[in-house]
Every structure is written in structure tokens, then in C-alpha cells.
Amino acid sequence: MNIIELQSITKTYDTNGLTVPAVRGVDLVVEKGEFSALAGPSGSGKTTLLNLIGGLDNPSGGTVSVGGENITGYSPRQLSDLRLRKIGFIFQAYNLIPVLSAIENVEYILLLQGMEKTERRRRSAAMLAEVGLEGLTDRRPHQLSGGQQQRVAVARAIVSEPDIVLADEPTANLDQKTGAALLDLMHELNRTKGITFLFSTHDGMVMERAERLISLRDGVVEHDRVKRRAKPRSAKRKR
Amino acid sequence: MQTIFAMGWRNIWRHRRRSLVVISSIALGIFAMILSMGIMNGMNNQAIENTIRTALGHIAIHRKGFHEDMKIAHNFKSTDRIMRSIAADRRIAAAAPRVKLPGMVRSSETSQGVLIVGIDPEKEMKISNLYQYTSKENGSRFLASPDENAALISQQTADRLKLVVGDKLVLMLQDRNNEIVGVGMTVAGTFQTPVESFDKLVVFTGIGKLQEITGLGENISEISIAITDPAAITDIKRRLIGAIGDDSLEVLTWMDMAPYLVSAVKFFDTIMYITFVIIFLVVVFSVANTLVMAIMERFHEIGVMKSIGTRPSWIATMIVFEAVNLGLVGLVAGVAAGTLSVAALSIGGINLGLFMESLRAWGTGSVIFPVIKGMDIVVAALIVLATTVLAAVYPAVKAARIKPLEALHFV
Ligand SMILES: Nc1ncnc2c1ncn2[C@@H]1O[C@H](COP(=O)(O)OP(=O)(O)OP(=O)(O)O)[C@@H](O)[C@H]1O
Numbered sequence A: 001m002n003i004i005e006l007q008s009i010t011k012t013y014d015t016n017g018l019t020v021p022a023v024r025g026v027d028l029v030v031e032k033g034e035f036s037a038l039a040g041p042s043g044s045g046k047t048t049l050l051n052l053i054g055g056l057d058n059p060s061g062g063t064v065s066v067g068g069e070n071i072t073g074y075s076p077r078q079l080s081d082l083r084l085r086k087i088g089f090i091f092q093a094y095n096l097i098p099v100l101s102a103i104e105n106v107e108y109i110l111l112l113q114g115m116e117k118t119e120r121r122r123r124s125a126a127m128l129a130e131v132g133l134e135g136l137t138d139r140r141p142h143q144l145s146g147g148q149q150q151r152v153a154v155a156r157a158i159v160s161e162p163d164i165v166l167a168d169e170p171t172a173n174l175d176q177k178t179g180a181a182l183l184d185l186m187h188e189l190n191r192t193k194g195i196t197f198l199f200s201t202h203d204g205m206v207m208e209r210a211e212r213l214i215s216l217r218d219g220v221v222e223h224d225r226v227k228r229r230a231k232p233r234s235a236k237r238k239r
Numbered sequence B: 001m002q003t004i005f006a007m008g009w010r011n012i013w014r015h016r017r018r019s020l021v022v023i024s025s026i027a028l029g030i031f032a033m034i035l036s037m038g039i040m041n042g043m044n045n046q047a048i049e050n051t052i053r054t055a056l057g058h059i060a061i062h063r064k065g066f067h068e069d070m071k072i073a074h075n076f077k078s079t080d081r082i083m084r085s086i087a088a089d090r091r092i093a094a095a096a097p098r099v100k101l102p103g104m105v106r107s108s109e110t111s112q113g114v115l116i117v118g119i120d121p122e123k124e125m126k127i128s129n130l131y132q133y134t135s136k137e138n139g140s141r142f143l144a145s146p147d148e149n150a151a152l153i154s155q156q157t158a159d160r161l162k163l164v165v166g167d168k169l170v171l172m173l174q175d176r177n178n179e180i181v182g183v184g185m186t187v188a189g190t191f192q193t194p195v196e197s198f199d200k201l202v203v204f205t206g207i208g209k210l211q212e213i214t215g216l217g218e219n220i221s222e223i224s225i226a227i228t229d230p231a232a233i234t235d236i237k238r239r240l241i242g243a244i245g246d247d248s249l250e251v252l253t254w255m256d257m258a259p260y261l262v263s264a265v266k267f268f269d270t271i272m273y274i275t276f277v278i279i280f281l282v283v284v285f286s287v288a289n290t291l292v293m294a295i296m297e298r299f300h301e302i303g304v305m306k307s308i309g310t311r312p313s314w315i316a317t318m319i320v321f322e323a324v325n326l327g328l329v330g331l332v333a334g335v336a337a338g339t340l341s342v343a344a345l346s347i348g349g350i351n352l353g354l355f356m357e358s359l360r361a362w363g364t365g366s367v368i369f370p371v372i373k374g375m376d377i378v379v380a381a382l383i384v385l386a387t388t389v390l391a392a393v394y395p396a397v398k399a400a401r402i403k404p405l406e407a408l409h410f411v
């Protein structure tokens, strides 16, 4: 099943009368269960592409389908609901809602989806346990390290079992080791739960670990390479 | 919903000081409002009550024309039917006859134009506070009988005419035949009411004595009536008119007799409402300003909330809820402070002796007992809440319209 289908996507930004072509005709299909990365130099259009897939931005041309739904022309409210139902987001940093505790941040998604309270709690607690944060569920984001915050973000992104998790440079603010552990976690979730991940990254480690590497340059796909399934490091390490 | 409220609540306390400033400005506004309302109510009530309990009574029955011109021909004879009509209404506490005639009071020193009021001392005690206002010191006393050849004068008049209790004075007035008559009397007592104009103007004597001097016989100027339920006053009046059924008579309430008092109360109310509007404007702007600032600070996080699927209406609700929280906390504090101070002050009253003279002119007395009605507080509370919600509308709409992408860029 195709989770994502992009057809001749273009995106140009207008800033002060200057038109910047950020994406210049991208066709892309992402299938269920992929663990893929968008790579490419700065300004090549990685973030723009993720935003278009996530319905955070509208393409200048072409069509975007997410989970079999053509989202071109959706209203802000429809896009909001689409993100809630089908997409999990992980950003580079400052991902969490500061006034909510770790578990409340995770619960928040389920709350928006209208899930009943005890079930919500139960699932969120289980999810946090899965990302290795059992003892820290009641901490607020500012009481957590960057790596722990990103783990909460991962838990939040997948707790509702979305079709796809979009992660824009999730490891960029983390040190090597923390980044690697986070990547292990996501890869494990990908394998055990079949959750589809699409990253954007500069991080060599992410590119190495990704099972498919889509390289962008100047707003077009330069290479698209499916590698063998890499063995996640976490399999060897004790969690 | 619970979470959205929890978020709103916690967001308030992220900027403790700023929120406290807003909350205290709301609290202070409400406090000031309740206190000034209490004092104003107290003053108005006292002014009305004092005027009723001295000059006017709640309701008076006159011959038509008497209220405009107190000439002797405008007096009338009370009938059984009138007395039965009065007795029939259980909301009427008491009634007393009076004779009122313009005249002069003279001492050996000087003289002064006055309104001479003849009263039945025993009945008068039930409808006015004249008895309470009469000094019981230095030999001063209330009138003993309707026929007593004695007068009550105000302390002010006594001072002007250089009279003390036991002195002689002369009352000069026109009798039935328009002849000027003068009658010597003893000063039985002096009084002082909170209503300055009343003290300046009025001299009391026995009603029987006055009827005898002027040849009025059994005629009287008015029947003054005290009622138990002030709210029912117009109804009582209407019923009395019907029951008496005499076209030559008129039944007037204190509001008919003293329209200036009614409009003065209205005037003070208006001033108060203007003050409230100003207070509310302050509340609106401080709340709106705080919320706009809060939204600017949380731009990024609102972007995160939206990008993970929070609907715009949720964001708006959260912001409105923050405003409601600010408003509620301020409200509770302000209402508590306001009602407690009104309650505390109403025990001993506020002594405004310093402003005694001007207050006497307004007839309130020098000690104000603040009064606040539960309904007023409820109305004030609702208005404040409505205003804070109103103040939140613009920031809430603004927050709801934040574009997630722009906000995500903003760190
Ligand atoms: N909001 C915007 N307004 C104008 N131009 C923009 C906007 N967002 C992105 N661009 C431009 O579009 C192009 C692609 O930007 P994009 O952020 O997608 O690159 P990227 O691959 O994510 O880069 P990086 O690796 O630095 O994050 C760049 O030239 C950028 O300047």
C-alpha cells in the first residue's frame, strides 16, 4: 500500500517579489513499513517536502496523497484533522507542549482523537515505557534532557498508530550517542510495529541507517536508492 | 476538555508576576466597584430614608393643590372611609395627621420664616424619627400632647434665635380668615435631623393647638403614612386611591413629592456606571494585552500544537479559558475583598464627620452604612466575566489563525 504519493510536486516561495523555487517537480511514492530518509545539502528542499506531505504547506503544483487521500485543496481544518488521524510529527527541537507533563504530551494526541480517559492513560504509559521513559512520565519537558524530550516526541508521534511518522532532522540537536539511541528506538518501532518513517537529515548516521535514501538537490530528486535492511544496533544492546 | 482547562490554567502561572498583575487589576477594579457601590447605595438609601423619616413619609394624602400651594383652604377633613382604607392595607405600618402652615417664628432677638407643622406626638412617633431626633438632654423633651402650648425647634433655629429650652417664642401665621395671629409658646425641646434643609425650615407644635389657633377645627393638611414594604409603594398608592375614591384628594408617594431626590439618586447611579465602564475598559485592555503577549511568546508551541492536529477552535478555546481563569481568580479575590469590607464597614458605618456639612445638605447623615445587594454582586461578577471573555476574543482569533509552519520556524 502506498502511504505517500507525490505527483509532479512544485513549490515556489514568494519573498519580497523574489520567487524561490524550493521544490521543482518531485514524484515520490513511499510504501507502508518504509524506513526512509531525505538527504541533500542545505536548501535542497527536504523540509519543504516534508511540510507538503504533512499538510503544513500547500504545493504550488502537483498532487499530494496521504494514506490514499488526495489532500490537495484541503481546508486548514481538514488538514488539521488529517494530521491528527494519519501523521505523526517529530521536529528538530522544542517539540513538546511545555505546560504538559511527558505523559500528558503523549496523551494529548489521543485526547484530540476523543479517546476515553483511562484507555488514554494506559496507552500513553505503555508507549512511554516502550521508549524507555517509565520513571519520567510526570516530568515536564524542561525537566527532561534533549534526548529524553525527543523520546517523548517519538512516543507522541506513534501512540495513535499513524500511517506515517514525519521527522525533520530529529537527531540534529542531539549528541552522537543520544542520536544513535533514538534512531535505534525508531528503527525498532519500525520493525516491530511496522510504522512507516520518513526523515529529513544531514546526519550521516541517519543516512547510513535508513533503508532507503532519497537524495535531493535543488528541489529535485537526484538519487533514490533502496538499501538492504540494516540490522538495528539496538538488537545487540540491552534496552 | 479537562486537559485544555489544565493547559489554560498552567499557562497562566508560567508568568506568575504578569498574571498576578492582571489578576490584581481585575480584583482591584471589582473591589473598588463593590465598595463604591456599597457606599453609594448606603448614601442614597440614607438620604431617602432620612427624608422619608423627617419631612415626607412614604405616602401622603393631601387635598388636591396642597402640594403646590400650602394655603389654608387646601386643608381637608379626614373621614372614616379614609381611615378604614388605610387600616385595610396590612402593608401600611402607621398613619398620622399633620397640619402644615407657612409662618414665622420670633424670639426677642430676631425672627425667621418657617414651616409650622402641627403633629399628634403619639402617632408621629410611629411614622417619623422626630422623636429620636429630639434631644433628651438639658430639659429638652418631645411634645407631650396634641394640645400642648409648646414647640419643638431645631438646634439650628434655636441657635439663630438665641433660644434655649424653656424660653418663650412667638409663632405668627394666618388664620382661616387671613388674619395674622401670633401665639406665644414655650420651647419644649430641640431636635437635630440629618437633613439640613429640614432643620432650617421646620418648627413643630401640637396639631390640636394649631387647629385651635387658626380656626381649622378638625381639618388637617395631610395624612402621612409609613409602609412596611417600600417595594410595594406604587401598588399601595394605587390601592389607596381606589379605596378612598375621593376626587378632591390626592395620594402622593415620596417620589412624587421629592422628584429631585429621585433624579439625584439617578445622577449618582449614572456617575457610578460611568466609573464602572472605565474600570471595565481597564480590565479589557489589561487582559487582552496580557493574552496577546502570551500568544506571541508561545508562538512556536502553538505551531507545534497545530501541526500535530489541534484544531483552530481548540486553540481559541484554550486562550478564552485562560482569560476566564484570570477573570475568575481576580473576581473571587475582588468580590471577597469587596463584600468583606462592605460587611465590616456596615457594622460601625463610615464616619465622614469631616464632610459633615455637605453630607447634611444631601441629607445622609455623617455616618454612612454601606449596603450591597447580592444581586448587584452577581451582576457585577457576570459583567466582569463577560468582559474578560470579550477581551479574549481578539487574541483567541489571532491564536487560532496562526499558521503552523510560520510558528514552527519561530523559536
Ligand atoms: N518560508 C519560506 N519562504 C521563502 N523561502 C523559503 C521558505 N522556506 C524555505 N525556503 C527556501 O526554499 C528552499 C528549500 O528550503 P528547505 O527548508 O526545504 O531546505 P532544507 O533542505 O530543509 O534545508 P536544511 O537542510 O538547511 O534544513 C531554500 O532555498 C529556502 O531558502
Ligand SMILES: [Mg+2]
Binding pocket: A046, A047, A048, A200
Ligand atoms: Mg530543513
